[in-house]
Amino acid sequence: MMGRTHTAIGTVAALGATQLAHGTVEQEAVMVVAAFLTSGGVLSPDCDVWLPVEHRGPTHWLLTCLVVGASVAVIVYQLAPTYALAAGCGVALAWVVHAFADATTVGGVPLLGPFLTDRRGNQRKVRLLPKMLRFRVGHMQPVWCALILAALLIGASVFYIGQA
Ligand SMILES: [Zn+2]
Numbered sequence: 493m494m495g496r497t498h499t500a501i502g503t504v505a506a507l508g509a510t511q512l513a514h515g516t517v518e519q520e521a522v523m524v525v526a527a528f529l530t531s532g533g534v535l536s537p538d539c540d541v542w543l544p545v546e547h548r549g550p551t552h553w554l555l556t557c558l559v560v561g562a563s564v565a566v567i568v569y570q571l572a573p574t575y576a577l578a579a580g581c582g583v584a585l586a587w588v589v590h591a592f593a594d595a596t597t598v599g600g601v602p603l604l605g606p607f608l609t610d611r612r613g614n615q616r617k618v619r620l621l622p623k624m625l626r627f628r629v630g631h632m633q634p635v636w637c638a639l640i641l642a643a644l645l646i647g648a649s650v651f652y653i654g655q656a
Pocket residue numbers: 537538548552590594
């Protein structure tokens with residue numbers, strides 16, 4: 493899956509999460525910006541292409557996603573405690589959504605690494621969709637899915653605001 497697709501999906505997920513989080517407007521903005529910056533590109537799980545590890549390996553473990561989010565929260569807490577949880581949750585959400593999105597592709601990812609391995613000790617790849625529905629890298633279907641999801645979230649938000 494391509495970086496801009498991950499950015500679209502991660503940002504939409506963060507926008508949705510702000511509807512559940514009930515933080516201040518500033519905290520919600522921090523969460524969305526954190527997710528936008530870390531769901532695709534050099535700050536995402538795909539930073540592994542610059543590291544001496546397997547692509548779509550340890551950086552795509554759910555455990556790593558949570559550790560990275562927690563680490564960001566600890567670092568931000570030193571600078572701006574009010575925004576630490578929002579930043580950490582935004583990054584963790586972006587990384588988890590990134591890993592789940594990659595798990596919808598033909599190649600899959602070792603989401604449950606390092607715990608789920610085969611007899612030889614290789615990490616087992618998790619694929620979340622049936623074979624015929626799995627995405628191929630570079631295809632546009634995930635972008636359309638993200639846009640439709642965004643439209644639904646915006647519609648739900650407008651409805652929610654109208655009720656309040
Ligand atoms: Zn990836």
